[in-house]
Amino acid sequence: MFEVVGVTSTDLTYSVGFGFVTHEKEENFVWLLKMMHKLLTAKINMPRVIVTDRDMSLMKADGNVFPESYAMNCYFHVQANVKQMCILDCKYPLGKKDGKEMKHGDIVKKITRAWKVIVESPTQELYANALVEFQDVCSDFPLFLKYVMTTLNEVKEKIVRAWTDHVLHLGCRTTNRVESAHAVVKKYLDNSVGDLGTCWEKIHDMLVLQFTAIQTSFGQSVTVLEHRFKDVTLYSRLGGHVSRYALDNIALEESRCRGTLCMDKEICGWFKGHLTSYHVHVKLLIKSLKTS
Numbered sequence: 001m002f003e004v005v006g007v008t009s010t011d012l013t014y015s016v017g018f019g020f021v022t023h024e025k026e027e028n029f030v031w032l033l034k035m036m037h038k039l040l041t042a043k044i045n046m047p048r049v050i051v052t053d054r055d056m057s058l059m060k061a062d063g064n065v066f067p068e069s070y071a072m073n074c075y076f077h078v079q080a081n082v083k084q085m086c087i088l089d090c091k092y093p094l095g096k097k098d099g100k101e102m103k104h105g106d107i108v109k110k111i112t113r114a115w116k117v118i119v120e121s122p123t124q125e126l127y128a129n130a131l132v133e134f135q136d137v138c139s140d141f142p143l144f145l146k147y148v149m150t151t152l153n154e155v156k157e158k159i160v161r162a163w164t165d166h167v168l169h170l171g172c173r174t175t176n177r178v179e180s181a182h183a184v185v186k187k188y189l190d191n192s193v194g195d196l197g198t199c200w201e202k203i204h205d206m207l208v209l210q211f212t213a214i215q216t217s218f219g220q221s222v223t224v225l226e227h228r229f230k231d232v233t234l235y236s237r238l239g240g241h242v243s244r245y246a247l248d249n250i251a252l253e254e255s256r257c258r259g260t261l262c263m264d265k266e267i268c269g270w271f272k273g274h275l276t277s278y279h280v281h282v283k284l285l286i287k288s289l290k291t292s
Contacts, residue, residue, distance in 0.1 A: 002032050005181045006047070007170050009243040010217035013177045015207060018185075020196070029061035037065055049169045053077045054155070070167040074175040075119055075159035082148060086111050089144040097140070111137055115148070120161055127162045220244065 004016040121127035225239035
């Protein structure tokens with residue numbers, strides 16, 4: 001079963017669609033995504049970002065059906081593959097280097113840390129610096145280093161923050177959401193041998209509960225404004241327009257900016273596609289002036 005999920009402004013996962021296919025082939029993925037494309041209809045409903053694992057057939061299908069969506073890969077899956085290759089390839093003969101004992105576990109930890117610095121680099125400049133450091137750490141393991149460099153050449157724009165933070169992915173950099181959602185679906189279906197009608201009914205029951213939970217979260221965001229946001233210029237006009245989850249993130253961002261006094265948009269992570277609380281506040285203020 002093929003499943004597509006999204007994320008609400010209140011940080012809840014919702015189901016976009018389900019499909020049953022006999023084989024995970026590109027033509028099957030294309031058909032499934034085209035059906036979803038028909039359901040979305042309006043351009044404004046099209047996904048801005050699509051996160052998948054590194055299934056080449058699915059990635060090609062995404063590119064064909066949603067060419068304007070930014071394609072990301074689950075960095076967790078890529079990282080797991082890198083770590084597995086590291087465990088296999090990054091070993092010293094007899095566990096020693098220049099006569100000094102080198103524990104294999106310590107080597108793997110050191111290389112893994114260097115890899116994470118690469119993936120979490122917020123700018124291309126810092127990415128380049130982290131890459132040089134990684135090459136130095138892995139200089140004794142050319143086979144592994146070649147594998148990593150090849151991997152990065154293919155997916156760096158899909159997993160490294162220096163690129164992915166310039167699109168509105170809402171924190172979805174892995175496929176954890178869809179995997180969790182799929183586990184819930186499996187619980188409702190009980191087994192893998194039910195007919196289509198039975199599956200339809202059970203999935204419908206699940207969606208009813210999902211919809212209720214989402215509506216409840218929307219209602220709470222509209223009617224409840226935490227005391228810390230009241231009578232504060234930055235937030236005063238956002239109540240009822242911005243979800244509580246979004247307000248929490250804006251508050252964290254405000255705190256981070258005040259702590260670092262960050263004025264460089266390349267470092268702070270701001271980009272043109274994001275609306276800050278200031279932008280929302282100004283738009284609402286202008287709207288209120290026009291109607292008064």
